[in-house]
Amino acid sequence: MVPEYKKIRLKFQKTGNAKFISHLDLDRTMKSVLTRAKVKVEHTHGYNPRPYLVFSLPTSVGTESLCEFLDIKIPTEDDHTDIPERLNKNLPPDIRVTDVYIPETDFKQITDAEYKLVIISPKITKELADKIKPLFSAPVFIEKRTKKTESGFMDFDITPYVKSIDAEFIKDGELEINTVVSAENATYINPEYIIKALCKYLELDLSDPNTCLYTVLRTNVYKQNKETFN
Amino acid sequence: MFYKDTLLKQVLKPGRYTGGEYGQVIKDLSGIKCRWAFAFPDTYEIGMSNLGVRILYGVLNEQPDVYCERTYAPWVDMEEQLVKYDLPITSHETGTPLKEFDILGFTLQYELCYTNVLNMLKLSGIPLLASERGEDYPIVIGGGPCSYNAEPLADFFDVFSIGEGEEALPEFSRLYINMKESGEYTKEKFLHEAAKIQGFYVPSLYDVSYNDDGTIKEYKPVYDDIPKTVTKRIIADFNKAYFPDKPVMPYIECVQDRITLEIMRGCIRGCRFCQAGMIYRPIREKDAALLNEQARRTFENTGYDEISLCSLSTSDYTGLRELTDGLLSWTDDNMISLTLPSLRADSFTDELMKKISSVRTSTLTFAPEAGTQRLRDVINKNLTEEEVLKACKVAFSAGKTAVKLYFMIGHPTETDEDIKGIADLAKSVINCFYETENRPKGKPLVTISVACFIPKPFTAFQWEAQDTLEEYKRKQQLLGSYCNDRRIKYNYHDADGSLIEAVLARGDRRLCKVLELACERGMKFDAWSEYFDFNKWMQLFTDCSVDPAFYANRKRSDDEVLPWDVIDCGVSKKFLSNEKKKAYEAKTTQCCAEGCAGCGANRLGGENRWCPNIKK
Numbered sequence: 001m002v003p004e005y006k007k008i009r010l011k012f013q014k015t016g017n018a019k020f021i022s023h024l025d026l027d028r029t030m031k032s033v034l035t036r037a038k039v040k041v042e043h044t045h046g047y048n049p050r051p052y053l054v055f056s057l058p059t060s061v062g063t064e065s066l067c068e069f070l071d072i073k074i075p076t077e078d079d080h081t082d083i084p085e086r087l088n089k090n091l092p093p094d095i096r097v098t099d100v101y102i103p104e105t106d107f108k109q110i111t112d113a114e115y116k117l118v119i120i121s122p123k124i125t126k127e128l129a130d131k132i133k134p135l136f137s138a139p140v141f142i143e144k145r146t147k148k149t150e151s152g153f154m155d156f157d158i159t160p161y162v163k164s165i166d167a168e169f170i171k172d173g174e175l176e177i178n179t180v181v182s183a184e185n186a187t188y189i190n191p192e193y194i195i196k197a198l199c200k201y202l203e204l205d206l207s208d209p210n211t212c213l214y215t216v217l218r219t220n221v222y223k224q225n226k227e228t229f230n
Numbered sequence: 231m232f233y234k235d236t237l238l239k240q241v242l243k244p245g246r247y248t249g250g251e252y253g254q255v256i257k258d259l260s261g262i263k264c265r266w267a268f269a270f271p272d273t274y275e276i277g278m279s280n281l282g283v284r285i286l287y288g289v290l291n292e293q294p295d296v297y298c299e300r301t302y303a304p305w306v307d308m309e310e311q312l313v314k315y316d317l318p319i320t321s322h323e324t325g326t327p328l329k330e331f332d333i334l335g336f337t338l339q340y341e342l343c344y345t346n347v348l349n350m351l352k353l354s355g356i357p358l359l360a361s362e363r364g365e366d367y368p369i370v371i372g373g374g375p376c377s378y379n380a381e382p383l384a385d386f387f388d389v390f391s392i393g394e395g396e397e398a399l400p401e402f403s404r405l406y407i408n409m410k411e412s413g414e415y416t417k418e419k420f421l422h423e424a425a426k427i428q429g430f431y432v433p434s435l436y437d438v439s440y441n442d443d444g445t446i447k448e449y450k451p452v453y454d455d456i457p458k459t460v461t462k463r464i465i466a467d468f469n470k471a472y473f474p475d476k477p478v479m480p481y482i483e484c485v486q487d488r489i490t491l492e493i494m495r496g497c498i499r500g501c502r503f504c505q506a507g508m509i510y511r512p513i514r515e516k517d518a519a520l521l522n523e524q525a526r527r528t529f530e531n532t533g534y535d536e537i538s539l540c541s542l543s544t545s546d547y548t549g550l551r552e553l554t555d556g557l558l559s560w561t562d563d564n565m566i567s568l569t570l571p572s573l574r575a576d577s578f579t580d581e582l583m584k585k586i587s588s589v590r591t592s593t594l595t596f597a598p599e600a601g602t603q604r605l606r607d608v609i610n611k612n613l614t615e616e617e618v619l620k621a622c623k624v625a626f627s628a629g630k631t632a633v634k635l636y637f638m639i640g641h642p643t644e645t646d647e648d649i650k651g652i653a654d655l656a657k658s659v660i661n662c663f664y665e666t667e668n669r670p671k672g673k674p675l676v677t678i679s680v681a682c683f684i685p686k687p688f689t690a691f692q693w694e695a696q697d698t699l700e701e702y703k704r705k706q707q708l709l710g711s712y713c714n715d716r717r718i719k720y721n722y723h724d725a726d727g728s729l730i731e732a733v734l735a736r737g738d739r740r741l742c743k744v745l746e747l748a749c750e751r752g753m754k755f756d757a758w759s760e761y762f763d764f765n766k767w768m769q770l771f772t773d774c775s776v777d778p779a780f781y782a783n784r785k786r787s788d789d790e791v792l793p794w795d796v797i798d799c800g801v802s803k804k805f806l807s808n809e810k811k812k813a814y815e816a817k818t819t820q821c822c823a824e825g826c827a828g829c830g831a832n833r834l835g836g837e838n839r840w841c842p843n844i845k846k
């Protein structure tokens with residue numbers, strides 16, 4: 001008898017060390033965690049069956065997130081309410097499942113994502129912070145890899161994808177930026193581009209581990225009308 | 231302030247360096263009296279796959295007052311960052327610089343990692359020479375297969391652990407803690423005490439003198455109360471040995487993301503070129519029911535979807551049927567696949583084929599090692615062409631079209647006839663495909679992978695000369711000219727690397743200066759073809775006035791003192807020299823299952839099926 005399955009959605013956070021794992025590695029990690037936690041999931045059919053995992057909008061390596069989603073299918077009769085607890089016992093400390101529910105939305109409905117960027121550098125001053133907002137009212141170009149040009153790079157204007165950006169000067173040496181960028185498939189941009197642009201226009205070099213740091217944290221994802229996606 | 235994240239954002243695969251993996255051991259430092267850093271001198275992905283490291287990490291951390299952390303060789307991009315910003319290598323668990331540990335252990339798996347060992351010391355700000363490291367630096371200890379002749383590293387290490395470390399390393403830690411607590415501790419006193427424990431070789435406590443012809447005259451202990459030869463350690467009862475059933479789960483993909491079940495230690499075979507076959511004797515098997523239970527527990531703790539049975543010759547394990555049946559009773563339902571590397575062709579049956587293909591299969595590999603029956607007898611492979619073909623037939627009738635055969639060229643007494651024999655055997659396998667009635671559709675593909683023989687310590691061929699590079703290249707080409715069939719795919723290993731390995735494998739302390747200079751010149755990752763530079767090695771030998779041929783291509787006489795004579799691995803020198811004589815006569819020696827050949831390893835004791843007991 002073929003069991004009946006229901007789709008459930010796991011909401012999870014990925015912070016600290018876990019931000020450095022690639023999407024592929026996250027996929028592998030989750031598979032083994034589900035096995036360890038004895039969560040039965042539907043497998044792909046065929047010669048080499050694999051558990052069927054669908055992630056929403058992957059973050060890039062280096063980005064932390066408070067709102068990642070993973071859809072899996074489990075047998076209809078299985079209880080799903082205790083799954084976060086079971087998974088958390090088997091997850092590395094930097095990945096935490098925060099919620100589980102039967103989803104009413106589709107990942108395709110995601111339109112935007114909100115990020116908090118923190119920049120730490122001795123070069124940060126109030127003056128510099130004030131330059132950021134007006135910067136995005138004109139085109140802001142970054143170099144992007146491409147196969148189309150001979151050099152392998154092209155100039156790319158990110159302003160159309162940046163829906164809002166707000167810089168807050170915390171103190172000398174520290175800056176916080178809140179931004180909402182497009183997350184639709186065709187117009188998705190990596191929030192790291194904003195850091196790249198700032199480095200270019202404000203002449204910041206953030207590569208010295210003895211003085212500089214920037215962090216990227218996804219704080220929310222939205223569907224149409226800026227409603228929080230769940 | 232130091233921001234690790236900034237560093238990690240500038241390197242490939244930052245997951246190599248983060249730590250924080252599921253299963254890593256975190257301890258409260260206030261109760262810790264002995265801090266170990268266990269260093270693997272290659273990449274994280276390789277180190278995390280190493281069973282020995284998993285075992286020793288677990289064993290040491292079982293001790294409540296000992297804390298063992300992990301560290302790996304930084305990849306070149308990370309090294310660049312460390313140098314640029316003047317940062318040391320740190321441990322994964324607590325981010326502590328290696329310099330600050332009490333004991334720094336290196337596992338020595340292959341000779342070409344030696345440059346990485348020195349590079350890791352350098353990047354940690356630790357002086358290379360043991361004699362220049364004062365009380366404030368960690369005790370540097372080495373272990374693993376290369377420690378059976380680690381003389382080329384003698385100047386850099388305080389001590390080597392010879393043999394199995396499961397009991398030895400906790401004992402070593404205990405000695406350290408006791409001496410620290412009683413206030414008797416100085417590094418010198420500690421090393422002297424350690425040298426009295428079975429299995430610990432302190433190179434600085436043995437003086438070496440040389441003859442005029444460059445050979446070794448004598449090894450002389452500097453104290454009367456330390457042994458003249460250091461006897462390796464073994465675990466007497468393999469069923470009671472520590473098993474790492476809760477390994478650290480790497481975030482990133484590693485070389486072996488699977489459950490490794492070590493089904494036995496040692497090998498009953500006795501191939502005359504094989505070092506592992508000698509140094510891990512006596513043979514000890516683990517109980518099948520226990521293995522099954524350990525596999526089950528590890529599966530529950532890891533969620534891995536593959537179990538690999540590991541030993542030097544899996545099919546010689548007497549409980550194989552019971553074990554595979556036991557595993558298959560639950561692995562199939564959990565979609566776990568079973569892999570059995572190191573299968574001998576003569577044991578390959580329909581039954582095994584069905585079992586291992588139950589979920590997933592890969593290309594089947596057999597290792598005839600030599601192309602003619604005469605030469606297979608010389609190396610004591612105890613395998614006939616008929617047996618190889620029978621195994622291939624089983625594979626073909628189960629639907630395979632491709633098989634892979636491993637060979638080695640350069641065995642003692644080898645002639646061009648033997649080289650031709652490799653191609654002939656491959657052709658026979660192709661014919662065998664067409665003779666298999668229920669063969670699959672399509673054409674067969676036989677891959678022959680041909681390595682260069684490297685004479686190793688503690689083998690019957692430890693006295694032999696390695697073929698010169700010219701000879702290796704000639705033989706490689708010759709074999710290529712015989713492989714004129716498109717259904718044969720011919721791969722061969724680079725001979726250059728084999729020469730360097732041969733020099734280091736049978737080297738003595740005079741090679742320390744070569745390695746020191748190699749480190750000074752920034753050499754590293756020599757096991758990686760993209761970083762191995764043969765000319766640099768030759769330049770080093772020239773600059774240090776060392777003749778590589780003295781080590782690699784020179785035939786030793788039976789009475790020569792060998793650099794590894796200071797170590798007793800259990801198997802006697804007399805047995806080995808007798809095996810060498812039989813090799814010249816192309817006479818085989820029975821395997822342990824057929825009857826004890828008297829290798830001498832049973833002197834070490836241990837619970838095992840084959841060895842005759844010796845009253846102690």
Ligand code: SF4
Pocket residue numbers: 498511512513821822825826827828829830831832840841842
């Ligand atoms: S003592 Fe005999 S049975 Fe034991 S490993 Fe040696 S040869 Fe084999």
